[in-house]
Amino acid sequence: MFIVRWLLGRIILLLNAIFAPKKRQRPVTEQVKVDEQTRSLQLYQYAACPFCVKVRRTMRRQGLNINLIDAKQTEHQQTLVEQGGRAMVPCLRIEEDGQVKWMYESSDIINYLNQRFA
Numbered sequence: 001m002f003i004v005r006w007l008l009g010r011i012i013l014l015l016n017a018i019f020a021p022k023k024r025q026r027p028v029t030e031q032v033k034v035d036e037q038t039r040s041l042q043l044y045q046y047a048a049c050p051f052c053v054k055v056r057r058t059m060r061r062q063g064l065n066i067n068l069i070d071a072k073q074t075e076h077q078q079t080l081v082e083q084g085g086r087a088m089v090p091c092l093r094i095e096e097d098g099q100v101k102w103m104y105e106s107s108d109i110i111n112y113l114n115q116r117f118a
């Protein structure tokens, strides 16, 4: 079972690399502003999780440099569970006005990013 999951993961990563969406290009000054905004975001994720790949593809389409956190690492997994409430990825950590929100569900994250940065 582990081998099958591992293989599927590699296939997903390969297809994602082959069919990578075009990265959005902005004028430098505009990208600097967007980078400032995305500094308050972190994506807890697994490299080969199909739902995480979906979110990362949206990030690329929107030209968003969001910090990726490997939730397989024990310390990050612990933070995700303790503060986010669930051991599920993808999860977007959003820091706004001193408040932290943990957004689960890839489709919610994608909608949020598309609405905020489109």
Ligand SMILES: N[C@@H](CCC(=O)N[C@@H](CS)C(=O)NCC(=O)O)C(=O)O
Pocket (backbone or CB within 6 Å): 046, 049, 050, 051, 087, 088, 089, 090, 104, 105, 106, 107
């Ligand atoms: N409906 C969720 C599904 C996410 C999901 O199933 N993620 C898997 C990884 S691919 C997960 O975190 N499973 C729990 C675990 O591995 O501990 C979404 O669209 O984000």
